[in-house]
Structure formats: structure tokens, C-alpha cells
Amino acid sequence: MKTTQAFLLIIVLLFCTISCYRFYTLDVFYFEPETVDEYFQPEDIEDWYHIRWVIPDSLIEPVVLDAKGNKVYGFFVKATDTIINPVTVIFSNGKDKNINRYWGWVELLWECGYNVFNYDYEGYGKSEGSPSDEACYRDKRKAVDYVRARNDVDLSRIVYMGLSMGTYVTVYGAADYVKPALVILESPPASSTALLKDSYLLDLPGSYVVDAADFDSEKRIANIGTPLFLMAGEDDDFVVFERNGEILFAKAKEPKELWLVHGATHTDIKEVVGYDVYRGKISDFVNAYLP
Secondary structure, three states: OHHHHHHHHHHHHHHHHHHHHHHHHHHHHHOEEOEOOOOOOHHHOOHHHOOOOOOOHHHEEEEEEEEOOEEEEEEEEOOOOOOOOOOEEEEEOOOEEOHHHHHHHHHHHHHOOOEEEEEOOOOOEOOOOOOOHHHHHHHHHHHHHHHHHOOOOOHHHEEEEEEOHHHHHHHHHHHHHOOOOEEEEEOOOOEHHHHHHHHHOOOOOHHHHOOOOOOEOOOOHHHOOOOEEEEEEOOOOOOOHHHOHHHHHHHOOOOEEEEEEOOOOOOOHHHHHOHHHHHHHHHHHHHHHOO
């Protein structure tokens, strides 16, 4: 009798633990926003953001979008006047901090000669609302609509690029909304299930462990319908390439290019290889299809 009671107690405790874990996981695992009153304040900038402040203020245009009643903030960075008919990159951020954290990527893309639109998801930076998979996808649609409505953007030369969690949003935008000319993915998870197995050592479906179950690039990647450039760190122990990027690359249709960087982890590819090499790889891919 005591054995049966102990077994039932264990089952109840396990159920409660997993139920609590499910709600805990959504906020802490996938979304780690940091709010700000204003962007680019010195007290909010960390050295490891690797921002060099190379973009003239005159080329940085603040943008506010309306996403289901929530204000979503971003910046449209214009290429220099010497660039004729530039490519425009819509860059989708990772899961933590806000635009400040990702401005180093914006700078490198701008140095390639591109327009760049970077925005914060709902609940991040100055953006209103709360983050979720639905909100992130909604914000992506608003970003795409905004860029496509500008009269200084060539609709045939729009590129979607995402980092980490932002690759879910990028793949969604290409597969389910408006196809861009090209797609660039950096350190992409395959799905919630794949990522959680790596990070929490749980053999549970992502649809049970997190509410963000629609974060699933594996089911969408074959439908992006555009050339793909996928880059990943060989030593990434957060999003392990063999169980994430490798799966996505195998399921993506041609044309596609892979860059697996030895010695790089999750977000330091550009620092490991050097900025010139990083810019060169992206430029080579873009120029191959959008000369």
C-alpha cells in the first residue's frame, strides 16, 4: 500500500513539475527581452555587443509600426548615396535584449552596401506588448509590409536575414508570407523540439514543453522558394549544428550554400572569422544572385 501511495505521489509531483515547467519555459527559454526608454544609451551598451558606431546618424531613420494596436519600434538604415539600387535586408533578431544587442550585425550589413531594416519584437526594447510566436510572426509581416511600401526599395532586391530565434521568423516570412529574393540564416534552430532536446535534455515534444510550438523551421524550410545561405558555428553547444542547421540545410531546396565555421559558437561567427571575411561571405552570396 505504501509503495502504491509513493508511486502515485511521484506521478503527481512529476505532473506538477512538468506543468510548471511548461509555463516557465516559454518566457525564460525563448524570450529574454530587455526594455529601454531610448535606444543607444551608453549605459545600455555592453562591450561584447561589438558596436563600432560606423553608421552616420543622417542615414538612420527611426520607424514605428502598428502591430495589432502595439507600437513596434525599428530603424531603417539607408545605404550611402554612392550605392546604386541597393539590396535591402530585413534583419530579425535573436531571443534576448533588444536592438542594441544586434546593432553590430546591422553595421556589417550596411558596410556591405545594403539598406537594413532592424526592428524589435513586441515586448522588446521600446516595443509594446508581449512576445510570443504569434507576435513575432505578426511583427515580421509588419516589417515586410513597411519595407515593401517604401518608394526607395527595389522589391526584387529584398533579403530576409535572421539570427538564432530570428531564423524562425525569417523562414516563416519567406515560406508563409511574402517571398524575398534571398534568405540568410545564422545559427538556426530546426524546431522547438530539436532545440529543447539539446538545451534541457528532455525527450518531450516542443508542442508540450513550450507554447511557442509554431516555431518550426523544419516544416517550412522546403517552401521558402528562394536561394538560401546558412551559416553556423561548428562549436555551437546551444543550437547544435548536427541536430538543427544540418537538418534544415538537407531539407532546403537548391540553390543553397552552407558555411560551417570552425571555432565559432552561437553568436560569434563574425568575431571568429573577422569582419572582412564575414562581410565577404555575405556579399559573395548576394552578388551571385543579385548582381
